[in-house]
Amino acid sequence: xxxxxxxxxxxxxxxxxxxxxxxxxxxxxxxxxxxxxxxxxxxxxxxxxxxxxxxxxxxxxxxxxxxxxxxxxxxxxxxxxxxxxxxxxxxxxxxxxxxxxxxxxxxxxxxxxxxxxxxxxxxxxxxxxxxxxxxxxxxxxxxxxxxxxxxxxxxxxxxxxxxxxxxxxxxxxxxxxxxxxxxxxxxxxxxxxxxxxxxxxxxxxxxxxxxxxxxxxxxxxxxxxxxxxxxxxxxxxxxxxxxxxxxxxxxxxxxxxxxxxxxxxxxxxxxxxxxxxxxxxxxxxxxxxxxxxxxxxxxxxxxxxxxxxxxxxxx
Amino acid sequence: xxxxxxxxxxxxxxxxxxxxxxxxxxxxxxxxxxxxxxxxxxxxxxxxxxxxxxxxxxxxxxxxxxxxxxxxxxxxxxxxxxxxxxxxxxxxxxxxxxxxxxxxxxxxxxxxxxxxxxxxxxxxxxxxxxxxxxxxxxxxxxxxxxxxxxxxxxxxxxxxxxxxxxxxxxxxxxxxxxxxxxxxxxxxxxxxxxxxxxxxxxxxxxxxxxxxxxxxxxxxxxxxxxxxxxxxxxxxxxxxxxxxxxxxxxxxxxxxxxxxxxxxxxxxxxxxxxxxxxxxxxxxxxxxxxxxxxxxxxxxx
Numbered sequence: 155x156x157x158x159x160x161x162x163x164x165x166x167x168x169x170x171x172x173x174x175x176x177x178x179x180x181x182x183x184x185x186x187x188x189x190x191x192x193x194x195x196x197x198x199x200x201x202x203x204x205x206x207x208x209x210x211x212x213x214x215x216x217x218x219x220x221x222x223x224x225x226x227x228x229x230x231x232x233x234x235x236x237x238x239x240x241x242x243x244x245x246x247x248x249x250x251x252x253x254x255x256x257x258x259x260x261x262x263x264x265x266x267x268x269x270x271x272x273x274x275x276x277x278x279x280x281x282x283x284x285x286x287x288x289x290x291x292x293x294x295x296x297x298x299x300x301x302x303x304x305x306x307x308x309x310x311x312x313x314x315x316x317x318x319x320x321x322x323x324x325x326x327x328x329x330x331x332x333x334x335x336x337x338x339x340x341x342x343x344x345x346x347x348x349x350x351x352x353x354x355x356x357x358x359x360x361x362x363x364x365x366x367x368x369x370x371x372x373x374x375x376x377x378x379x380x381x382x383x384x385x386x387x388x389x390x391x392x393x394x395x396x397x398x399x400x401x402x403x404x405x406x407x408x409x410x411x412x413x414x415x416x417x418x419x420x421x422x423x424x425x426x427x428x429x430x431x432x433x434x435x436x437x438x439x440x441x442x443x444x445x446x447x448x449x450x451x452x453x454x455x456x457x458x459x460x461x462x463x464x465x466x467x468x469x
Numbered sequence: 470x471x472x473x474x475x476x477x478x479x480x481x482x483x484x485x486x487x488x489x490x491x492x493x494x495x496x497x498x499x500x501x502x503x504x505x506x507x508x509x510x511x512x513x514x515x516x517x518x519x520x521x522x523x524x525x526x527x528x529x530x531x532x533x534x535x536x537x538x539x540x541x542x543x544x545x546x547x548x549x550x551x552x553x554x555x556x557x558x559x560x561x562x563x564x565x566x567x568x569x570x571x572x573x574x575x576x577x578x579x580x581x582x583x584x585x586x587x588x589x590x591x592x593x594x595x596x597x598x599x600x601x602x603x604x605x606x607x608x609x610x611x612x613x614x615x616x617x618x619x620x621x622x623x624x625x626x627x628x629x630x631x632x633x634x635x636x637x638x639x640x641x642x643x644x645x646x647x648x649x650x651x652x653x654x655x656x657x658x659x660x661x662x663x664x665x666x667x668x669x670x671x672x673x674x675x676x677x678x679x680x681x682x683x684x685x686x687x688x689x690x691x692x693x694x695x696x697x698x699x700x701x702x703x704x705x706x707x708x709x710x711x712x713x714x715x716x717x718x719x720x721x722x723x724x725x726x727x728x729x730x731x732x733x734x735x736x737x738x739x740x741x742x743x744x745x746x747x748x749x750x751x752x753x754x755x756x757x758x759x760x761x762x763x764x765x766x767x768x769x770x
Contacts, residue, residue: 173604181620296748298700300707301741304723308730308737407611411704425612426708429619437619445608452607 160457167453174445175227179220182438210236210434223438232439237431242439245424250443252323253409253420259336260343260405267344268351269391273382275352276359287352294349299408303342303415310338321416339416346408347401354397358390392462398455406448486763502757508750516563525553527560527717536733545739548726552715554736558743561717565747568629568712569698572636577691580641584648585683589656599649605642611704613639618710627713636701640694651686655679685762692755696748703744719744 190203190212207213211222226233232242275287294302311319317338326332362368363386371381410422417423421440428436524542525532531551538546545554587595608616614635618626625631655661655678664674705711706720714721719740726736 170604170607173600174607177604177608178616181616292749292752293745296745296752297741298703298707298720298744298748300704300720300723301745304727304730304737304741308734312731312734403609406609407704410611410615411707414708425615429615430709432619432622437616441608441612441616444612448609449607 156460159460163453163456167449171446171449174449175224175442176220178438178441178445179223182434182441183219227439227442233435235433235436237428237433237436242435245436246421246439246443248324249419249421249424252418253413253422255323256336256339256343256412256418256420257405257409259333259340260347263340263344264347264351264401268348268355269387271348272352272355272359273387275356276363276386277378277382279356279360284356287356291349291352294345298411299342299346300411300415302345303339303412306338306342307415319416321418324419339412339418342412342415343405343408346404350404351397351401355390359386362386362390392459395455395459395462402448402451402455406444491761499757499760501753502761505750505752505754505757508746509754512562512566512747512750515559516566519559519562523556523559525556527557528552528715536729536736538733539735546733546735548722548736549729554722554726554739557717557722558719558740561719561722561740562743564629564712564716564718565699565702565744568632568636568702569695572633573640573691573695573698575633575637576640576644576694577687579637580644581648581687583641584645584650585652587645588649588652595649599646602642602646606646610639610701614701614705615708615710618705626710629712632702632705632711635705636698639701640698644690644694647690648683648687651683655682689755689759689762692751692758696751696755699744699747699751 190206190210191198194202194206211219214222223233230243232246234240235242235245271287271290275284278284297305307319311317318335321335321339323332323335326335363382368381368385371385372378376384409420410425412418413420413422414426421444424436425440425444427433428440529552532553533540533543533547533551535549535551536547537543537551540546543553543555545558547553548557583598587598605613617635617638618631621631621634661674661678664678669677702711702718703720703723706718707724709721709724711720712718714725722740723737723744726733726740730737
């Protein structure tokens with residue numbers, strides 16, 4: 155039963171990704187008109203444009219070009235950069251690794267911070283500590299990641315220089331140093347993910363704390379801490395899992411900005427650079443990789459929710 | 470993705486409050502609505518009147534030494550080129566308000582009718598339309614915005630119409646999906662069935678049952694989207710794809726003045742606060758509006 159559901163979702167995700175690839179290819183290569191003139195500049199000679207077109211297979215029909223592109227990707231070949239003639243895969247590999255590292259560190263910070271602050275706000279609801287957390291999350295919601303990142307950078311890298319201004323992870327000599335370099339960008343990402351989730355989880359927790367079985371647990375003399383850890387949190391977390399997909403979108407958008415703030419060599423800064431340089435194969439590769447990470451992470455979150463919540467299995 | 474399958478069968482919408490109830494609720498206006506209104510009126514005044522009293526021209530260089538600190542002449546100091554930060558913030562207000570609101574409005578004009586129609590007619594059109602929307606939505610918002618900017622190329626970069634178009638393109642599919650869910654909920658709701666059984670005409674049902682119920686959700690959706698639009702514009706500006714310098718824009722200012730953050734932090738903090746306060750104002754206003762209409766701002770992403 156659940157296996158079939160997961161399989162259907164998997165097929166749907168693959169189909170979605172395929173259509174996304176068409177959309178990306180169409181937007182990046184077909185929509186802008188003559189790419190040769192666009193990349194080489196208006197003053198380029200007709201001959202130079204011809205050579206360029208042949209190199210990118212631009213002289214062939216669109217469907218065939220898409221086929222060549224997709225076929226290459228399936229074989230792990232994203233083509234060649236237009237700017238430095240390097241293989242796109244070689245450029246993207248280390249950048250992807252860096253972005254995944256920062257995303258994972260941010261995610262590892264996000265879980266405990268969200269659960270702790272949401273529990274505090276729910277247990278001490280309508281008291282000063284709840285209002286304070288509510289105010290903090292409101293500020294967080296209203297602050298774009300490049301603003302919170304810049305402010306953190308100012309306080310903890312400039313005013314009190316405990317962290318480096320530029321997160322040059324490739325120069326890190328030890329894992330400990332790498333963590334110090336990653337700290338500020340990861341905290342910035344953690345903030346944008348947490349603010350919405352804290353509000354959501356707090357409301358869920360309050361709802362659960364008002365339920366009969368919590369009152370029952372209270373009445374039979376369980377300690378408050380036990381009630382929250384054993385009964386309230388597990389029941390409140392499942393609905394909050396739905397926020398994960400929203401958070402992933404924030405995380406992926408945020409990575410682009412945060413990498414820029416801290417000069418972090420990841421996929422996001424590569425995307426920005428390649429748009430500035432009009433490096434079409436790199437733009438296509440990065441957007442496709444980002445979209446596929448997003449789609450499959452969502453699929454994972456969906457499947458986790460289905461497995462954890464028995465009611466959703468039979469819908 | 471989790472919304473893919475759940476758009477059609479969510480809980481029915483709460484009934485719209487009667488006119489008298491609305492009046493009574495307005496008398497006890499939520500504080501968020503009041504604070505939000507004050508903030509928005511403040512920004513509106515800045516946008517409309519700023520050009521008449523701003524102390525300096527926004528693009529005038531050398532009004533003081535580069536990165537000069539806070540003084541009576543320069544309330545928020547000056548930037549690298551000696552431009553007055555305070556004037557640049559004030560004169561940047563109309564752009565961000567205009568771009569955010571018009572971009573969101575165009576997205577609503579595109580998305581709402583398409584979504585409503587899709588939800589009302591159902592069938593194969595609805596199926597195909599929803600699949601296309603799901604695909605577009607599965608590209609994260611900022612990445613989609615950057616992709617559109619990359620497609621538009623360098624000649625259009627920094628163009629106001631391009632920015633409005635980017636906001637419209639990234640918002641419209643999300644808004645359409647919301648509108649479709651609203652339409653589905655309404656046509657299957659009890660009060661519409663009851664009205665049909667009473668023998669009311671289709672037009673009467675549209676005017677008296679569908680329109681008032683859809684308006685609330687759509688208004689809140691507009692507020693939520695418009696509240697995020699300044700962040701999107703600022704983010705694009707910060708990355709170098711937004712409003713073209715030297716036109717004053719807060720995101721661009723934050724990016725430009727970062728090199729002076731050690732000597733004069735106010736040059737970065739001031740535009741950051743201007744942006745954050747505007748977003749807070751918009752969010753509070755929307756929250757208040759949602760409370761008045763008896764709705765939640767926690768709609769789908």
